[in-house]
Amino acid sequence: MNILLYNFVQFDDQGSPGGGVSVYLRNLVNELINQGHNVYFLSAGDRYDFFRKEPFLKFYSEGRLTRCIIYNSPFIAPSASSFHRPDIFTSNIEINSLADDLYKEIPEIDVFHFHNIEGLTFNFIENLRNIYKKSKFIFSVHNYNLLCMQVNLWYKNEKNCLDYSLGENCLNCVKYNDISLHERKVKFIQTFLKERIMNKSKFYNGFYSFLRIIFKKYRYLFNLKNNFFYDENSFNREGNSKKFEEFRLKNIYMCKEFFDEIICVSERTKEVLIKFGFSSENISVNYIGTKFYSNYKKTVLKGKFDDKITIGYLGYMRSDKGFDFFLDAIESMSIDLANKINIVVAAGYRDQDTLDRLETLKEKFEYLKLYNGYNHKNILNILESIDVGIIPVQWEDNLPQVAIELVSSGTPILTSDLGGASEIFSKDTKFIFKHNDVNDFYSKLEFLTSNPGNLSLFWRNQINIFSMDSHLNKLMINYYNC
Structure with missing residues (x-):
């Protein structure tokens, strides 16, 4: 065809x-x-x-x-x-x-x-x-x-x-304000660079990636200046x-x-x-x-944890993705619950204030590991230490790629009730909390930490992970x- x-x-x-x-x-x-x-x-x-x-x-x-x-x-x-x-x-x-x-x-x-x-x-x-x-x-x-x-x-x-x-x-x-004309000017430069230096060598590709970061920062500052x-x-x-x-x-x-x-x-x-x-x-x-389907077919499914459960947030430090909800929740978490939990965050660093808040939390949690984002080369290494992934989306996130990647790698997920992530595990309410409801989030973590075997209940559901071929x-x- x-x-x-x-x-x-x-x-x-x-x-x-x-x-x-x-x-x-x-x-x-x-x-x-x-x-x-x-x-x-x-x-x-x-x-x-x-x-x-x-x-x-x-x-x-x-x-x-x-x-x-x-x-x-x-x-x-x-x-x-x-x-x-x-x-x-x-x-x-x-x-x-x-x-x-x-x-x-x-x-x-x-x-x-x-x-x-x-x-x-x-x-x-x-x-x-x-x-x-x-x-x-x-x-x-x-x-x-x-x-x-x-x-x-x-x-x-x-x-x-x-x-x-x-x-x-x-x-x-x-x-x-309307930034379309400004964006057009930026894209003139991006197109020129993209078509003349990309794929020439690893050096040029790295140089272009660096320029993309500069453009992203420039856009952020430009929009901030035109805040209204x-x-x-x-x-x-x-x-x-x-x-x-x-x-x-x-x-x-x-x-x-x-x-x-x-x-x-x-x-x-x-x-x-x-x-x-x-x-x-x-x-x-x-x-x-997903190409991660082959991982799912051969991976060991995580169904229990040892002394403490390790929860992981992967993706973007954005409010719609639920990062701000997640950060507020772990900051406000009771000491009793915090003593049962380790934390991994793998998300591109947003700003110094956010990093400072995360660093301060290392005094509260015995183990808190930070990664400045993740990619398909290092995601499996990051996931080795995570028992359950947190998908706290605050918008109707259609079907988050990160949720698919986590489950495909044998890691259960705990999601908000918005979007399609919960359909991956057939909407089992034990692994769903009401969006923007920190108390419901805590109650689901309390359930998981109350018995190391509760994590295995995730895999009793029909898991909707599919190969690209299927x-x-x-x-x-x-x-x-x-």
Whole structure:
């Protein structure tokens, strides 16, 4: 089959921009090619050219893989970079003709499989659908970009977003002004460096990774400088809220009319979409596969601990991921409970204040080990000392990659009640606590520490971990039959 996959960045870009979706797509691309399919990988919103201002499409062929890159998209990705401009997605027509260019170059595409809409426009997708009348159009929902320009339904960086009030709440959701033009300038430089120094040598790749850190820090400081909330009287409030309302309504329409199948990565994701107005007629669930599945089949499942239980937090030091909840919880934990627990934190360091708080906790806990992030090379070594992973997400995290990685490595998880992580172990309530409820979190830890054998109860549930091969077989049913 000829299969086109879409994400706003190429699946193997240096530094893994795109997070867990890119991790999944790397595995998917390799599996599709191994099975003999031709893969076309389209990206947009991430590459910008110094010398040509209008949008254009370039192709790069590598055997069964062809990269298709849209340069100079008007909708800068990720969508948080264009947060205040949802109208660009809903009404801009600048890249419409690129759908025709794609058809001229690749007229035979059996399946279009989108993994988000960041970097594209509604009119481009509509034009693509009209040109490729015989192709299947599938959308996999890994986040909530269809509903939210922040992609995670996380209001004011404080709480789960339950009602956007027809776009009214979106106006004051983020504290920074429109940064899209600034982000475009940064991406001009990034594109220039990426295409001229990446993959030249390990030195150049390391140099580019260093520059990415500098750009990330620069973005943070720039946004901090432009910190603000909209003044009630400074602009047309109703007109601007309508832009966010139209963004959501057009995506609901698009998924119903343009796509043959909407695939959710968890049942909870499906529930959230339907709750916010998406049609249930063409929505299904297909849990993603993982290359860690082979680990799961041969690993020793952790079912007990010795003197103390070691809990581990892996991922990002972000409030939506639950890190701030976790840090507050261990700081406030009673001495009696703290004496039964060791702690491992493997997350990219956020700031000195956070590190100072963690260092202070070493006086409270007999063992507290810190890692400045983790990767697939060192995760197994880190997990050797962890008895149970903590997934304290405060948003409807669709299906956290870290939860899959932990369970695949034989480590039970204790999760909040939001998102799809609890579906991995069939929602056994013994391993679920109410989000943002520190007392319920403590009660579940008390249960686990009360008897070393209680940990083994995790594995009595149906464990939903799947190989990429198994996942792809299910995906092929969607490709052929939808």
